[in-house]
Amino acid sequence: MDSKIVVQVMELLKVYGDGHQIRALDGVSFTVRAGEFVSVMGPSGCGKSTLLNMLGALDRPTSGQVIINGQDMSELRDVDSFRARTVGFVFQLHNLIPTLSSAENVEVPMQGQGRAPAQRRQRAEELLALVGMRDRAHHLPGQLSGGQRQKVAIARALANQPAILLADEPTGNLDSQSGDEVMGLLEDLHSQHGMTIFVVTHDMSIARRTHRVLVMKDGRIEREDVIGRPFEEDLKAFKHSGLGRALLSGVSAGAADSLDGLLAPGDQQALRQVLSRVPG
Numbered sequence: 509m510d511s512k513i514v515v516q517v518m519e520l521l522k523v524y525g526d527g528h529q530i531r532a533l534d535g536v537s538f539t540v541r542a543g544e545f546v547s548v549m550g551p552s553g554c555g556k557s558t559l560l561n562m563l564g565a566l567d568r569p570t571s572g573q574v575i576i577n578g579q580d581m582s583e584l585r586d587v588d589s590f591r592a593r594t595v596g597f598v599f600q601l602h603n604l605i606p607t608l609s610s611a612e613n614v615e616v617p618m619q620g621q622g623r624a625p626a627q628r629r630q631r632a633e634e635l636l637a638l639v640g641m642r643d644r645a646h647h648l649p650g651q652l653s654g655g656q657r658q659k660v661a662i663a664r665a666l667a668n669q670p671a672i673l674l675a676d677e678p679t680g681n682l683d684s685q686s687g688d689e690v691m692g693l694l695e696d697l698h699s700q701h702g703m704t705i706f707v708v709t710h711d712m713s714i715a716r717r718t719h720r721v722l723v724m725k726d727g728r729i730e731r732e733d734v735i736g737r738p739f740e741e742d743l744k745a746f747k748h749s750g751l752g753r754a755l756l757s758g759v760s761a762g763a764a765d766s767l768d769g770l771l772a773p774g775d776q777q778a779l780r781q782v783l784s785r786v787p788g
């Protein structure tokens with residue numbers, strides 16, 4: 509069944525400057541469905557931040573349309589309120605308020621959203637537990653590691669149950685282990701809680717951990733790579749092919765001859781190991 513479309517971007521154009529014009533976005537169109545884990549990847553200057561700003565209604569396009577959760581951004585009257593309710597932001601720099609504890613930081617976006625203080629605190633604690641930071645609820649940002657701060661920032665982004673989490677280089681400022689943990693958290697939020705997540709990155713190793721990669725170049729989406737499920741489908745098809753079955757079953761004499769002509773014994777063993785891990 510097709511899930512709901514959360515983001516619809518149509519022919520987005522953003523031109524900067526008067527004399528020498530820069531087309532930061534040059535006809536970008538795509539959709540994101542509920543529960544997708546998508547990334548936008550490309551070199552510096554290709555238009556990623558400009559695109560993210562449009563999705564978060566932080567800036568307006570020169571032309572084209574952005575529809576988030578059924579709402580056309582150009583028709584919004586109260587942008588701030590829409591943003592607070594619909595979009596959760598995670599930035600490269602966590603932007604936590606240094607004088608507030610983790611729990612208080614997570615509560616900030618809940619202000620003015622009709623929750624009583626005790627409800628706000630309870631939800632903040634639930635969200636901190638969700639990101640594995642319950643025992644740091646009363647710590648100040650300065651008492652946390654970079655990765656821990658980013659986890660608190662993710663909890664804060666989830667405060668108002670946003671339709672989509674927008675993450676701008678979420679591991680950009682972290683060492684590789686902390687970055688790995690933060691990506692692991694995003695993966696869990698996606699797989700276990702069905703969050704719709706949109707990550708902007710220039711790093712292929714980060715993009716590879718999402719399930720669909722929009723590759724940008726010069727303000728355009730140059731190509732789209734789908735990772736994960738289709739790859740698994742390909743492996744399943746291979747597992748059930750004649751060659752796959754021959755590899756897995758230890759091979760009959762005739763098949764072994766033809767395999768030996770095709771693949772070195774070490775490669776056969778490596779393929780056998782991969783195929784034996786493919787479900788189905």
Ligand code: ADP
Binds near residue numbers: 530
């Ligand atoms: P990325 O996030 O992929 O590094 P950006 O979206 O920041 O790329 O920038 C895309 C292009 O638009 C770049 O050429 C950049 O110099 C230009 N640009 C971005 N913001 C502005 C601005 N406020 N004024 C003029 N040019 C801008």
